[in-house]
Amino acid sequence: MDKDPLILLIDDEPQILRALKTILSANHFRVSSAVTGEEGIALAAAQLPDIIVLDLTLPDMDGVQVCSQIREWSAVPIIILSVRDSEKDKVAALDMGADDYLTKPFGIEELLARIRVAIRHSQATSGKKESVIHAGPIVLDLSKHIATRDGEELKLTATEFKLLAYLAAHSDRVLTHQAILTHVWGFEESDHLEYLRVYIGQLRKKVEENPEDPKLIITDPGIGYRFKSIDQ
């Protein structure tokens, strides 16, 4: 890449904007910012940023709405910022097309890691789909239906394989319960979280070194799961 990636920050709190601008610039990002949803959407269209960091509570409109409006014409990665206790909004934004979320207050390392993952994914999806997924110690060969961990073959049922493949293909990003249920089981708008809990439990037993202390398949409380391929 010849230029540093451009980040659009949409947040109405000046302290947060000031801090993030300083930190992100120091980390070799170009930064532009908007303090309202409307301004944010306009800037997103005018500047075509590489990634958007969006606060859910904005003075003029709902962050979820901003997210869905941008998604109508752009696939730019969007990371949601919000406070604890707004799981519903987070899930709504994620199901509306946001790529990831962070809960305020957050560590800057975490934000930088999420931004990098999101940019990497948006570049990867523009290429062709691979039939072999590498995610941390896990390698999945989709055409041959083989999963290995550190070269050792894992004995997975069809559902477990499908679940693991979905998680690994989107590694380091959160996947909502609903997204997983829809993708793996084909449930539209279902509440069968029990399916997910049971299968994630089984999968952890087979995939994790210590299923009691999972390092690969991480729970995002109230939101969904995340497959971790890199150490943040």
Added chain:
Amino acid sequence: MRKNILKIILSFFGPLLFVALTSLLLEWTSSLLNVQNMALIYLIPVMVSSVIWGLFAGLFAGLISFLAFNFFFIQPYNTLLVHQSQDLITLAVFLAVAVLLSQLIGQTRKAALLAKEREWEATRMYELISSLAGTTSIPSISETLAEKLGSNFELEHVEVDINAPSFPKKVTGTHPPGEKPDRLPEITKPMKTQRDQEGEIRIWQATGNLSNTEERLLEAFAEQGALAVERIRLSQGETKIHVLEESDRLKTSILNSVSHELRSPLAAIKASISSLRSGAVPWEHAARQELLTTIEEETDQLNLLVGNLLDMSRIESGSLEPHLRWNSIPEIAKSAAARMKGQLSGHILDFQLPGDLPLVPSDYVLLEQVFINLLSNSAKYAPEKTRIVVCAGLEKESIHIRVKNQSPHVAEDELQNIFEKFHRVTRADKVIGTGLGLSICKGIIEAHGGRIWAENLEDGFQFIFTLPLLLNGNLPETPKEVIDG
């Protein structure tokens, strides 16, 4: 109305008939009786008429008895003339006695009737008052009043409107239930207290007039209804004041507690940052890291505090609604422990959770908060290097989860209180915290339909909480394998 005419006719013909019968009887037996005996016997129809039909019938009976006596049995017969002065005295005395008697009996009878009427009124009033005393809301007052009016009065339809200060402007009770007649009510009665008009009673009744008794009773009903409304308004006001006072007291103690809790981390952060900025001292790498760690930890502490305050206010306002979904308790417990890593580093954490525990309907985030608060409490009070055990078991239709530690015993009578807001067993300056943690746990567990309590153990202390295993009466569905692969 027809009843009254019948009554008048009867009280006229009745005495007439009685006197006629008496005269006939005396005619047959006249040979056996003297004039004085006859006068006495003529008093019988007077008495009977007075008792049955009242004063006027009695007087009327007296008059016709007097005439009949004179006509048939005083010489010269079949005239109203009297020749002997002796007979005149008998007649005069008879008339006087008859009048006196009928008056006495009539009055007694009237008094008895009145007493009966009053008794009826009093019973109705008592019934009304005792049903009104049980009412706790304005709509139930209007319903009760309408129902009582409907059952005690002869009427087509009754409506009781009670004015309300806010929307809806009016509360209406009706009897019998259903549509009111399509015309204006014949009788309306305002319900007034000394301060205000509280409402109105509207009665549909074809004749449009009430008896004196009914009038009086209606008046009393209206008054009692108004008083009941006033009573409820006053008690509602009082409750509101009580709640306000309580919440004011709570806010003051939150402010006291929180300002201290907010200042200590802020002080540490401010001190660290200003030292780093000052440039007066060239900081070594290690010291720098130490200050930065302090800042980060204290920030987390502040965040935890704000989270607790938020939870508390949601519990207080009753807006805490757990989003119940099937969750795994071990997963939640471990994720809480992971978040608490720093605080728990001095203790040995031991999870004794069986692998086959069922999924439990719960709110992941809230339940994680419960574990965080219980673990944080254990870490604060239990000595370092001791064991904190989290274990779980099933009992009937609930799961029992225990967090055991080796902290000192809590007095038995304090065990209940530790879940109260701002309650702390030890002195406030010895241990950090707002005293909110356990009361938040209680709020969250109760919102899940469970129970939480604490017990002293032989070698420590334990928190126990229960959660129901069924969600809307169901266990979790057994998941299906996907077919396609």
